Amino acid sequence: MRMCPFDFQRFIDGWVRNVAISACHLSEDFDPQILPSEPRFGDFQCNGIFAHAKRSGIVPRQLGEQVLKALQASDGAHLWDMSLAGAGFINFKIAIPAIETWLETYATEEDFSKAAGDLPGKTVVVDYSCPNTAKQMHVGHLRSMVIGDAIANLLEFFGARVIRDNHLGDWGTQFGILLMQLREEKLQMENLSPDEALECLENVYRRGTQATQTSESAMERARAELVALQNGDPERVATWKWINTVSYASFQEIYDLARVKFDHVLGESFYRDKVGRVCDELSKCGIAEESEGALVVFHRDHPRFCQQPFIIRKRDGASNYATTDLATVLHRREEWHCDEIVYVTDGRQRDHFEQLFLTAKRWFSAKGYALPVLKHVWFGTVCGEDGKAIKTRSGEPIRLKTLFSEAIQRADEIIASKGTDLTADERMRISRTVGVGAIKYGDLLQNRTSDYAFSWDKMLSLEGNTAPYLQYAVARIYAIFRRAGIDPDAPGKSHKIHLLEPQEIALGRKLLLYPCVLHQALADLRPHFICTYIYELAGIFSTFYNSTKVLDEDQQTLLSRLSLCARTLTILRSGLNILGIGVLEKM
RNA sequence: GCUCCCAUAGUUCAAUGGAUAGAAUAUUGGUCUCCGGAACCGACGAUUUGGGUUCGAAUCCCGAUGGGAGCGCCA
Numbered sequence: 001m002r003m004c005p006f007d008f009q010r011f012i013d014g015w016v017r018n019v020a021i022s023a024c025h026l027s028e029d030f031d032p033q034i035l036p037s038e039p040r041f042g043d044f045q046c047n048g049i050f051a052h053a054k055r056s057g058i059v060p061r062q063l064g065e066q067v068l069k070a071l072q073a074s075d076g077a078h079l080w081d082m083s084l085a086g087a088g089f090i091n092f093k094i095a096i097p098a099i100e101t102w103l104e105t106y107a108t109e110e111d112f113s114k115a116a117g118d119l120p121g122k123t124v125v126v127d128y129s130c131p132n133t134a135k136q137m138h139v140g141h142l143r144s145m146v147i148g149d150a151i152a153n154l155l156e157f158f159g160a161r162v163i164r165d166n167h168l169g170d171w172g173t174q175f176g177i178l179l180m181q182l183r184e185e186k187l188q189m190e191n192l193s194p195d196e197a198l199e200c201l202e203n204v205y206r207r208g209t210q211a212t213q214t215s216e217s218a219m220e221r222a223r224a225e226l227v228a229l230q231n232g233d234p235e236r237v238a239t240w241k242w243i244n245t246v247s248y249a250s251f252q253e254i255y256d257l258a259r260v261k262f263d264h265v266l267g268e269s270f271y272r273d274k275v276g277r278v279c280d281e282l283s284k285c286g287i288a289e290e291s292e293g294a295l296v297v298f299h300r301d302h303p304r305f306c307q308q309p310f311i312i313r314k315r316d317g318a319s320n321y322a323t324t325d326l327a328t329v330l331h332r333r334e335e336w337h338c339d340e341i342v343y344v345t346d347g348r349q350r351d352h353f354e355q356l357f358l359t360a361k362r363w364f365s366a367k368g369y370a371l372p373v374l375k376h377v378w379f380g381t382v383c384g385e386d387g388k389a390i391k392t393r394s395g396e397p398i399r400l401k402t403l404f405s406e407a408i409q410r411a412d413e414i415i416a417s418k419g420t421d422l423t424a425d426e427r428m429r430i431s432r433t434v435g436v437g438a439i440k441y442g443d444l445l446q447n448r449t450s451d452y453a454f455s456w457d458k459m460l461s462l463e464g465n466t467a468p469y470l471q472y473a474v475a476r477i478y479a480i481f482r483r484a485g486i487d488p489d490a491p492g493k494s495h496k497i498h499l500l501e502p503q504e505i506a507l508g509r510k511l512l513l514y515p516c517v518l519h520q521a522l523a524d525l526r527p528h529f530i531c532t533y534i535y536e537l538a539g540i541f542s543t544f545y546n547s548t549k550v551l552d553e554d555q556q557t558l559l560s561r562l563s564l565c566a567r568t569l570t571i572l573r574s575g576l577n578i579l580g581i582g583v584l585e586k587m
Numbered sequence: 588g589c590u591c592c593c594a595u596a597g598u599u600c601a602a603u604g605g606a607u608a609g610a611a612u613a614u615u616g617g618u619c620u621c622c623g624g625a626a627c628c629g630a631c632g633a634u635u636u637g638g639g640u641u642c643g644a645a646u647c648c649c650g651a652u653g654g655g656a657g658c659g660c661c662a
Contacts, residue, residue, distance in 0.1 A: 035603065037605095037606090047605055089605075174661080307589090307658090311659060321662050348657065389655080446601090457599090461612080465600090520603075528600095532610085545626085552622095
């Protein structure tokens, strides 16, 4: 088999570095800085000449010429055209035969995954979704679920062993208030559906909160309920369990719709008998100290956390989420032997996670435990139309269930307007895939660290840079294959691909960039790079489709173009799979 | 009060210190006897402000203005 790099960016980077250092005698610290470039310049560009020229006191253009000459004389130079441009850029334009070889070499998602195995043997816990029980999921819960799932898929694609953990908020002080109010209202809720029960519980909680805010005795009773629950009072425990059961049944409907799955659902309550060890060890190691009656951790060298405490045991002796989070890190290390933990939460929790990571580092180091790599993959706040964060307490945030069903209904209306001959089942499946896909994609498209302006129109849009546009491109490719009477996934001998028309070449060049995009998304755990890329790819495909007949009379042309379509299909599908968005053969 | 984040077309978002700042939407002009028009091709339109660093700044640093968030017993 001919040598064919999977990721041209990485390959060119290594190649240029090597040649520049060995043949041009540049110093070892030379960094070529190879980046994908705008199509008008080529496929990749080398930016590293400037920095090196500066350091060595040479004119960049001169150094560029010298390096270019050496590159042109080296093995591998036939794979691309190179030219010196501007003040000292070196541009690389991949030669068409090299593109064709790449397309013939990397045909299936399996081929990609195998070639991209960056993380084999690595165990990564992804901690995402994590709603609180006793409340319905609303738009504020969307991002963690969607982004976390995409990141887990991405890590899995690169060969990691991924453990998806839904760390539910099922053990907070909210249960004191809930138990108190439930007891006082004596409600009969056993016959309600999970959703109805949950809605009822939300109201109970609201009334309970109001009561504790206005009455000191209500507050006392709520505290007593919490203590009773924590001490294992059977009646309270039974009620608490029931609340969690109906809550999760309601969450599960959303997860099913969104096609999100977890390997573990270990809520905070799972760690409630593991927090003693955390406090003991941190105290004995001299990391935690008493302060104002609580057990806290300060980080003396930190400008902020030398003053701002990380409270691991409240004055009343109870633990909080800092304590359970510490216990969780240890559990994931000791039981699951993870190498890394990725937390996907709102950016407002950055202080908490920074303190958590600092504390875990000192604790693990003092005890000689191996510390996993800890990453807080945070995302921007979901804001309402008023620009302020959507909160459960202020007004009524839109429920995910409502959001999804509205999107599905809009998709269904479009299908209806086309007057198709689909069966009811098919139609239902398609409107679900389109509607849910639109919402997930709408979220993923945005750089996760940006704040998020919620709007119905944006969420439910089915035109422009949206999932349906991508799904449509996929469906059209399937339609071509149906018409040709060929299975796009049939494992057969691959046909020779000849890129002749400009639109074919443009498509081939774009396909080639997929590995670079995946690596970029992986480096920062930012799925939106994949969205941008597959959207552009679908656009280039549409242009190609519009200008170039695939089902050509000439057999060789037909087979070549069909193969090109098959590669486009593979990459669109692969990208959508990583994003957790469904694909359709017909829509 | 202290700390952090953000400011890009009318609107919603992109842009790894790289060349002429990209999309979508809205507005608007076109394409279509042909593989699915949920399509394709155009036009219009933007880096809040004042300094600085750099060969090169939307991006880094300092200030101003405007917005958001966090900060001892919620998670």
